[in-house]
Amino acid sequence: MNDDDASVLIDRKMLEVLVCPVTNGVLSYDKRRQELISKAAHLAFPIRNGIPIMLADQAREID
Numbered sequence: 001m002n003d004d005d006a007s008v009l010i011d012r013k014m015l016e017v018l019v020c021p022v023t024n025g026v027l028s029y030d031k032r033r034q035e036l037i038s039k040a041a042h043l044a045f046p047i048r049n050g051i052p053i054m055l056a057d058q059a060r061e062i063d
Contacts, residue, residue, distance in 0.1 A: 014052075020045075021054050037062065 015029055020038035027036040027045070035044040036052055043059035045052060053059075 018052060018054065022056055035060070 015027070015036070018027055018036065019025060020027055020041050020043070022041040022043065023038060025038060025040040027038055029035075030037055030044070033044070034047040036047065036054075037044050038059075041056075041059075042062050043056065044062050045054055045059045047053070
């Protein structure tokens with residue numbers, strides 16, 4: 001399995017349950033960047049090795 005295969009293994013049910021830790025709002029999944037996006041908080045939370053990193057200090061600010 002290569003890194004591309006690992007990115008496909010994100011559990012859709014898990015993604016439906018997760019919310020933004022800052023706003024408690026909805027997250028969208030960016031498959032290409034392997035991030036969970038909170039439009040309300042203007043943050044992108046990384047997914048590393050199939051694990052969402054839901055820490056605000058690890059998130060990237062977005063417009």
